[in-house]
Amino acid sequence: MYRDGAPLYGGGPVDMNLSFCPSCRRAAPDGEICLSCGLPCTADAQDYTEMLLQTILSEETNRAGMAVDVLTKWVHEPRAFVPLTMLLERNSDPFPLVLGARGLGWLGNPEAAPVLSFLLLDEAKPYVARVAAAEALGSIGGEFAHHALKQAKGSPRSSVADAAMRALKVIEGTPKIAVDHD
Numbered sequence: 001m002y003r004d005g006a007p008l009y010g011g012g013p014v015d016m017n018l019s020f021c022p023s024c025r026r027a028a029p030d031g032e033i034c035l036s037c038g039l040p041c042t043a044d045a046q047d048y049t050e051m052l053l054q055t056i057l058s059e060e061t062n063r064a065g066m067a068v069d070v071l072t073k074w075v076h077e078p079r080a081f082v083p084l085t086m087l088l089e090r091n092s093d094p095f096p097l098v099l100g101a102r103g104l105g106w107l108g109n110p111e112a113a114p115v116l117s118f119l120l121l122d123e124a125k126p127y128v129a130r131v132a133a134a135e136a137l138g139s140i141g142g143e144f145a146h147h148a149l150k151q152a153k154g155s156p157r158s159s160v161a162d163a164a165m166r167a168l169k170v171i172e173g174t175p176k177i178a179v180d181h182d
């Protein structure tokens, strides 16, 4: 979905605000009810980490990219899962999709496998984002990722099919610690 003259994020007033639970500081789309406390998540950022979490959704792509790097590669902030998932679910533009997919791969939370798989297998999504999703699934691993990547090998997009094959090699080449533990 590209609109002429629209800014990178599509230009629409898409609700992309991240807020926090006033009690447990869970990160959530603004106004969503906290699953732990039952309170609406409407609190603003309180510290530097929370400001960075909000910056993931910034329309300034350099700042967003920096925030993703810091929160996933350096400090491994588990709350980054929510804004990164929002990038994948609320965009059709390549840059935020790639950023979200890479960030979820670096974060390594296996709960990201379904949302990454939907992106990977959606032939209507930009292929660069789908390649990024394949790579992220390769580093996350697990049964869900494995299944989606096997399916993506049959994509008519050769770049996506190739990326899926590379990611499968990464998964299959990794010792299956969780499975073969006994």
Ligand SMILES: [Zn+2]
Binding pocket: 021, 022, 023, 024, 025, 026, 034, 035, 036, 037, 038, 039
């Ligand atoms: Zn809470």
